[in-house]
Amino acid sequence: MAIDMSEKATLIIKNISNLITMRGPNRPRKKEEMSEIGLIKNGIIAASKDKIIYVGSGDLPKDIEIAQDAKIINAQGKTVTPGLIDSHTHLVHGGSREYELFKKLEGESYLDILSSGGGIYDTVESTKKASFDELLKKAEKSLNRMLSYGVTTVEAKSGYGLDDFDTELKQLEVIKELNRIHPIDLVPTFLGAHAIPKKYQGNVDKFVDILITEMIPYVAEKNLAKFCDVFCEKGVFSVDQSRKILSAAKEHGLFLKIHADEIEPLGGTELAAELGCVSADHLVGASDEGLKKMAENNVIATLLPTTTFFLQSEKYANARKMIELGIPIALSTDYNPGSSPTENLQLVMTFGAIKLHMNPKEIITSVTINAACALKLEDKIGSLEVGKKADMAIFDVPNIEYLIYHFGVNHTQTVIKNGEVHDIAVVS
Ligand SMILES: N=CN[C@@H](CCC(=O)O)C(=O)O
Ligand SMILES: [Zn+2]
Numbered sequence: 001m002a003i004d005m006s007e008k009a010t011l012i013i014k015n016i017s018n019l020i021t022m023r024g025p026n027r028p029r030k031k032e033e034m035s036e037i038g039l040i041k042n043g044i045i046a047a048s049k050d051k052i053i054y055v056g057s058g059d060l061p062k063d064i065e066i067a068q069d070a071k072i073i074n075a076q077g078k079t080v081t082p083g084l085i086d087s088h089t090h091l092v093h094g095g096s097r098e099y100e101l102f103k104k105l106e107g108e109s110y111l112d113i114l115s116s117g118g119g120i121y122d123t124v125e126s127t128k129k130a131s132f133d134e135l136l137k138k139a140e141k142s143l144n145r146m147l148s149y150g151v152t153t154v155e156a157k158s159g160y161g162l163d164d165f166d167t168e169l170k171q172l173e174v175i176k177e178l179n180r181i182h183p184i185d186l187v188p189t190f191l192g193a194h195a196i197p198k199k200y201q202g203n204v205d206k207f208v209d210i211l212i213t214e215m216i217p218y219v220a221e222k223n224l225a226k227f228c229d230v231f232c233e234k235g236v237f238s239v240d241q242s243r244k245i246l247s248a249a250k251e252h253g254l255f256l257k258i259h260a261d262e263i264e265p266l267g268g269t270e271l272a273a274e275l276g277c278v279s280a281d282h283l284v285g286a287s288d289e290g291l292k293k294m295a296e297n298n299v300i301a302t303l304l305p306t307t308t309f310f311l312q313s314e315k316y317a318n319a320r321k322m323i324e325l326g327i328p329i330a331l332s333t334d335y336n337p338g339s340s341p342t343e344n345l346q347l348v349m350t351f352g353a354i355k356l357h358m359n360p361k362e363i364i365t366s367v368t369i370n371a372a373c374a375l376k377l378e379d380k381i382g383s384l385e386v387g388k389k390a391d392m393a394i395f396d397v398p399n400i401e402y403l404i405y406h407f408g409v410n411h412t413q414t415v416i417k418n419g420e421v422h423d424i425a426v427v428s
Helices: 031-035 098-105 112-115 118-131 133-149 163-180 203-223 237-250 270-276 288-296 305-310 320-327 345-354 358-368 367-374 400-405
Strands: 009-020 037-047 053-058 065-074 080-081 084-086 151-157 185-193 227-232 255-260 281-284 300-303 329-331 392-395 412-417 420-423
Touching: 009 053, 031 320, 031 358, 031 400, 080 400, 084 367, 098 112, 118 163, 133 151, 133 163, 133 288, 133 412, 151 367, 151 412, 163 185, 163 203, 185 203, 227 237, 237 255, 237 270, 255 270, 270 281, 270 288, 288 320, 288 367, 300 320, 300 367, 305 345, 320 329, 329 345, 329 358, 329 367, 345 358, 345 400, 358 367, 358 400
Parallel strands: 009 065, 009 080, 084 151, 151 185, 185 227, 227 255, 255 281, 281 300, 300 329
Antiparallel strands: 009 037, 037 053, 080 392, 392 412, 412 420
16 A cells, blocks of 8 residues: 655544455546445555545555544444545525425426526626625534535536526535635536526627636636536527537536436537536436547536436436446536536436436545546546545545435544545434
């Protein structure tokens, strides 16, 4: 096992029944690699402040110095994984849309609700009305929940201001502030192209122009986002409009994501391959041709099965076909007030098994190293290896199969973020 003896251990987790390291190359894992989780039985892991300095089994080598006030955790009977990564969320928003669930139960579709001025537009109004502090407090509560589920890094999008740039910026500033005050690391994404603003419904190209010439350059220049995203969907942004927006973002140095073929097979998957998006997300309606192109161009598929569930759709993304084609998969909550109001990534993992037919090892890969790659953070997080961040979750479960099987509850006992210990109240 690799070892760094230059610093004293400040945290040791020992007697770990199942230590899931995810060790291996710092790149997206595909095909059979998605089932290589680097399991160590009777594992031990040591960190010096926020960095991992040792990963192995049995005892710590004698030559590692232990700090006097080192924290030692006994993880007998437990399972330890890299801190989970939620790589697609709409974390910062005002209000809620519980009424929409019941409209959908009465037969209205998500896109019907959106085209009649509800859905995302409803949240745009609530987010405009909410103060910076109100948005901050609400998102902080969600982040606390996410941390409690074992999540240590979260992507967060704007997208509830649209043409109201001040609201878009307010969301991005809230994300920046949360990054400062909350243990979870946040990765900001600009999603001004989340719906056609009501004012531009007859003139979408004008809004695309504003996005390209004003909003994206400003967001990039002020370093307010790492990624740019577009909702490419029937009745929202077309493939051509999405191409224009994402190409401009690329020119301004932003990495790309796309909400692609979520409901209708429009061609967002093909566009993701053409532009070299880091990830294409949703993909329920993706064409076989589009998927082949994604595989050829190393685009990660971020799948969001709780969204499909909550939209009450019969058809889920074809994860097995994607894995067969060599597309790396990340799994995420898509936490948002309309189509996936849950912060529970453990629940998403269960959906990964039951609805996407992924095996437990593929599922763990999808919420650790592949999710890290979907955020371009694979050099820092996603696996437990010397030199990487001390971000880990200790689950009170005998194996990862159990974590996925006993569903809808929280199995986290302790979360380690940047080497800091956060105890989570579990019922045992
Ligand atoms: N589909 C577009 N955006 C979100 C939903 C946002 C909302 O409904 O507020 C999604 O990824 O599911
Ligand atoms: Zn989304």
